[in-house]
Amino acid sequence: MKVEIKEYCVRCGICVGLYPQLFAHNFDKDCIEVKYDELPADLEETAKNAARDCAVTAIYLKK
Amino acid sequence: MRLKTDLVIMGSGMAGISAADAALARGKKVMVFEKKPYQGGAVSNCPIAYLSIRNDKDFQNAAFHLLYEYSNYNANPSVIRQYVNNSWRTKEYIERLGIKMIPTQKLELEDIGNPKYADGFPPAIMAHGDFYLVPGRGKGHGGALICLNAMKDIIKRGGQYMLNTPITDILVDENGKVNGVKAVNNETKEEIEVECEAVIIASGGIMEDREMMKKYTGFTFTDYNCSGDGNVLFNCYPNSGQTGDGQKLAWKLGGAQTAIAVSGHNLVPGPGIVASSPWIVYNETRTIQEQPYLWVNKNGERFIDESISNNHMAISTGISNQPNGESYIVFDEDTRRHLEEDGVDYMYFIFPVEKLTDIPGQFKTLINEKGNKHVFMTDTIEELCTQSGIDQAGLEETLDRYNGYCDNGEDEEFGKDAKYLRPVRKGPFYAMRVFCAGYDTIGGIKVNGKMQVIREDGKAIPGLYAAGDNMMSEFYGNPPTGGSAGAYFAMPFGFAAGDSACDYLEKNA
Numbered sequence: 001m002k003v004e005i006k007e008y009c010v011r012c013g014i015c016v017g018l019y020p021q022l023f024a025h026n027f028d029k030d031c032i033e034v035k036y037d038e039l040p041a042d043l044e045e046t047a048k049n050a051a052r053d054c055a056v057t058a059i060y061l062k063k
Numbered sequence: 064m065r066l067k068t069d070l071v072i073m074g075s076g077m078a079g080i081s082a083a084d085a086a087l088a089r090g091k092k093v094m095v096f097e098k099k100p101y102q103g104g105a106v107s108n109c110p111i112a113y114l115s116i117r118n119d120k121d122f123q124n125a126a127f128h129l130l131y132e133y134s135n136y137n138a139n140p141s142v143i144r145q146y147v148n149n150s151w152r153t154k155e156y157i158e159r160l161g162i163k164m165i166p167t168q169k170l171e172l173e174d175i176g177n178p179k180y181a182d183g184f185p186p187a188i189m190a191h192g193d194f195y196l197v198p199g200r201g202k203g204h205g206g207a208l209i210c211l212n213a214m215k216d217i218i219k220r221g222g223q224y225m226l227n228t229p230i231t232d233i234l235v236d237e238n239g240k241v242n243g244v245k246a247v248n249n250e251t252k253e254e255i256e257v258e259c260e261a262v263i264i265a266s267g268g269i270m271e272d273r274e275m276m277k278k279y280t281g282f283t284f285t286d287y288n289c290s291g292d293g294n295v296l297f298n299c300y301p302n303s304g305q306t307g308d309g310q311k312l313a314w315k316l317g318g319a320q321t322a323i324a325v326s327g328h329n330l331v332p333g334p335g336i337v338a339s340s341p342w343i344v345y346n347e348t349r350t351i352q353e354q355p356y357l358w359v360n361k362n363g364e365r366f367i368d369e370s371i372s373n374n375h376m377a378i379s380t381g382i383s384n385q386p387n388g389e390s391y392i393v394f395d396e397d398t399r400r401h402l403e404e405d406g407v408d409y410m411y412f413i414f415p416v417e418k419l420t421d422i423p424g425q426f427k428t429l430i431n432e433k434g435n436k437h438v439f440m441t442d443t444i445e446e447l448c449t450q451s452g453i454d455q456a457g458l459e460e461t462l463d464r465y466n467g468y469c470d471n472g473e474d475e476e477f478g479k480d481a482k483y484l485r486p487v488r489k490g491p492f493y494a495m496r497v498f499c500a501g502y503d504t505i506g507g508i509k510v511n512g513k514m515q516v517i518r519e520d521g522k523a524i525p526g527l528y529a530a531g532d533n534m535m536s537e538f539y540g541n542p543p544t545g546g547s548a549g550a551y552f553a554m555p556f557g558f559a560a561g562d563s564a565c566d567y568l569e570k571n572a
Contacts, residue, residue, distance in 0.1 A: 007100065008214075010107040010207045017338025018202060030099065030304075055107075055203020056211045 001039040002062045003047050005032055009058035015050045022046055067258040068092040068223070070564055071244050073230050073309055076104020077206070077550045078265035078531030078557035080213035083222050084156055085561025091568060093222040094257060095214075096246055098229030098304060103210030104267050104531075105303040105503050106550050108342070111205040112412075113164060114551040116192035118151035125175040126150075126191040130538075137540025141512020142556075146538060149555035150192060156554065157197060160212040162205070164195040192551075204342065206550060228255065233262050233312050233527065241526030260571060261564040263528040264516070265557060268504030269307035269323060279323040280504060282388070303503070309533050310507035316524055318516040319509035321536035326549075327379035329372075329390075330500035335433030342413060346425045348438070350416045351402070352497055353409040355483035356394045357465055360385035363448075363457025365465065368477035373409040383499040391453055393494045395487045399423070408483060426493060437496035447492045462487055506536030514560035526567060530560035 003022070009032055015023040016032060022043055024033045039047055044061075051059040070086050072079045075097040083093045116126050126147045131140050157164055170193055174180050180190035197205030214224055227249045234243040234256075241262050246255045269275040276282050314320055329352050330337070335345050355369040358378075367381040372392075382390040394402075402419045410416065429435040441447040444462070448455035468474045469486040508516055508529040515523035531553040536542050538552065 008102060008211055010101055010103050010210070012108050012204060012207055013338055014202050014204075014343060017343035053201035053203070055199050055201060055207040057200065 001044055001047070002037065003034045003039055003050075004060045004062055005034065006058040006060065008056060009054075010056055012055055014053060014055055015059060018053060019046050019050045022050060064253055064255045065258070066094070066255060068094045069260060069568055070094070070561075071096060071230070071257055071259045071262045073244075073262065073264050073312075074104060074266035074531070075102045075210060075214065075224065075226075076265065076267055076531065077106050077209070077553035078267075078560070079104070079263070080210060080217065081153070081156060081554040081557030082263045082265055082528075082530055082561035082564070083217045084213070085558045086565055087217065087220045087222055089562075089565040089569075091565055093217070094225060094259070095217065095222060096225045096228050096230050096244070098227070098249070098266075098308070100227040100249070102214040102224065102226065103207060104553075105270075105305060106206035106553070107204065107210055108303065109204050109206045109502070109550070111197040111209070111550050112167070113153065113157070113195040113197055114150070114189065114192040114549075115154040115195065116147050116150035121172055122175070122192075123147040123150075125172060129176045129191050134538070134540035139510075139512065139537045142510065142514075142534070142537040145512060145514065145559040146552060146555045147191075149558045150551070152558050153551060153554040154195065156558075157209055160209060160216055162197060162208055162212060164197055166193065166195050168194040202343075209550075225255070229308065230312070233316060235316060235524070235526075239317075239524060241524070260568055261526040261528065263514075263530055263557075263560045263564055264309035264313055264508065264533060265529070265531045265553075265560070266309035266533065267303070267305040268326075268532045269310060269507065270303060270305045270501055270504055272306040275307045275310075275323075276504075279507070280325050282325060282383075282499075282501070305503065305532075307507065309529065313508045313516050313524075313527065313529065313533075316516075316527065317518045318524060318527070319519045321506045321509045321534075322541050323504050323506040323536065324539075324542035325379075325383070325499065325501045326503045326505050326532070327383065327499040327501050328375035329378045329382060329497050331435075331437050331495045331497050332500070333429075333433075333435040333437045335429045335435050344414055346429070347414075347416055347419045347422075348425060348429070348495065349414055350407055350411055350419065351422075351495065352392065353407070353411045354392065354394075354402070355408055355479070356392060356398055356485055357461075357487055358390055358392050358497075359453065359458060359461055360390055361387060361453055363454045363459070363461050365461060365476060366390065368474075368479050370480045370483055373411070379499040382497060388499055390497045391451060391494045392497060393447075393458075393487055393492065394485065395492050396489045398485045398487075399491075399493060401485065422493065423491070439492075439494040439496075441492050442490045444490075444492060447494055451494055451496060453494070503532050505532050505539070505542050506534070508533045510534045510537055513563040513566075514556060515563065526564075528560040528564050530556040 232245040466486040
């Protein structure tokens with residue numbers, strides 16, 4: 001599974017604050033980065049929660 | 064690339080989208096330029112408590128007189144009138160975007176100006192309209208959702224969004240009339256020139272331009288841990304991108320400058336308190352920062368009637384006026400017990416906690432594991448002062464006096480409500496160093512009642528308008544530090560600027 005962040009993400013940092021094991025705020029590039037290209041199985045539930053919690057539905061999970 | 068449109072809007076936050084909405088409603092061609100690669104302004108990081116004045120002349124007049132008086136008659140009354148007359152449109156617009164507004168407080172005419180209806184969160188004088196909460200999606204903020212839905216709506220209605228494309232210049236003809244803008248796409252580096260007859264500057268404040276902040280507000284930025292010298296200001300929104308671009312362009316064209324102030328609140332900085340957004344808290348200490356107990360400056364002196372410690376405008380203004388722009392909330396073991404067993408005196412509606420849990424444990428985690436240098440827990444006042452830097456003699460003198468007020472049930476200095484008089488006597492002692500933190504800045508561009516940018520001589524620059532935080536000094540007069548900015552001001556001014564720009568376009572057609 002992969003995590004994709006849509007371009008309309010507002011970089012509010014909620015995902016970084018709640019799920020730092022999965023996301024990081026790159027202030028230089030002004031973007032939110034996903035720490036894994038391929039999501040480890042034990043973080044799949046975390047990713048689903050992050051998608052649910054996102055302010056603007058910018059986090060998508062792709063199989 | 065050369066493009067043509069009727070109206071260019073600089074910025075896609077609350078003021079920008081409402082200006083676009085107004086202009087599209089009148090059939091104008093609109094281009095919204097946003098320098099970031101995504102939509103929205105500082106408000107995208109904000110859970111919104113919305114205020115809307117009813118579309119009723121009596122309510123609008125009552126709010127107008129209240130707000131004008133509040134400015135010490137220093138504001139531009141025509142600007143206040145634009146706000147009160149257009150405030151109702153915010154609710155209609157947000158609901159039209161498919162976003163629910165939850166009413167939390169409805170004011171009757173006789174309630175306007177009654178501080179009890181301001182409920183601490185905004186300045187007391189802001190009891191001038193009905194309050195709503197705009198819930199966000201998921202754990203997110205209502206502001207982010209409004210800006211996203213607005214972008215979709217504006218594009219659907221024929222408006223254009225130019226993301227990642229900062230406006231670098233506003234062009235005027237030989238008569239000084241606006242006739243275009245220059246912009247550049249950050250990604251492709253392509254230069255874009257747009258022919259247009261009107262421009263609305265809706266690009267927000269100056270928060271992230273440190274030189275401007277120092278020059279115009281006196282605040283010195285610091286690192287995340289607020290370890291710098293001088294008046295420090297903790298930036299709540301490190302990615303809001305507000306660097307005074309609109310102010311600089313308006314001034315370059317001869318627009319008059321106004322005072323710029325910080326829209327602030329109180330915040331303990333450093334690791335472990337809040338995430339990059341102040342609305343994500345890691346523990347309950349944010350709630351402690353609301354409480355009406357003893358607040359002192361680094362000299363150990365009280366500086367405010369702590370009854371209003373949950374009024375963010377009041378407390379942040381008070382804090383920023385103290386030496387080094389810092390303050391301390393101090394309480395003892397008995398108050399710790401009170402917070403955990405009896406419950407909090409002030410609940411912050413964003414983080415509703417009735418009773419705190421294990422304050423010593425939370426403090427220990429912050430001090431020992433997170434390395435936060437602004438949180439203190441000691442057995443004695445002497446240790447507290449050694450660790451925090453509070454002047455011990457000053458604090459002891461204050462405690463002698465303040466504990467006496469608590470014993471007598473009367474605050475002879477500031478008249479604090481007696482029910483909040485809690486002595487500081489019994490260790491362990493707890494303290495947190497609290498700074499004025501900035502949401503944003505307000506002011507910089509002078510406008511008239513048509514939202515036109517004006518020169519020092521009061522004459523308008525034809526075709527140039529401003530809306531939102533950048534012209535809020537005209538609403539407040541000389542704005543106080545801590546003056547509330549906010550979405551509920553930005554949107555009415557966006558509508559007003561959009562309407563005025565349309566009037567201008569139609570007159571010149």
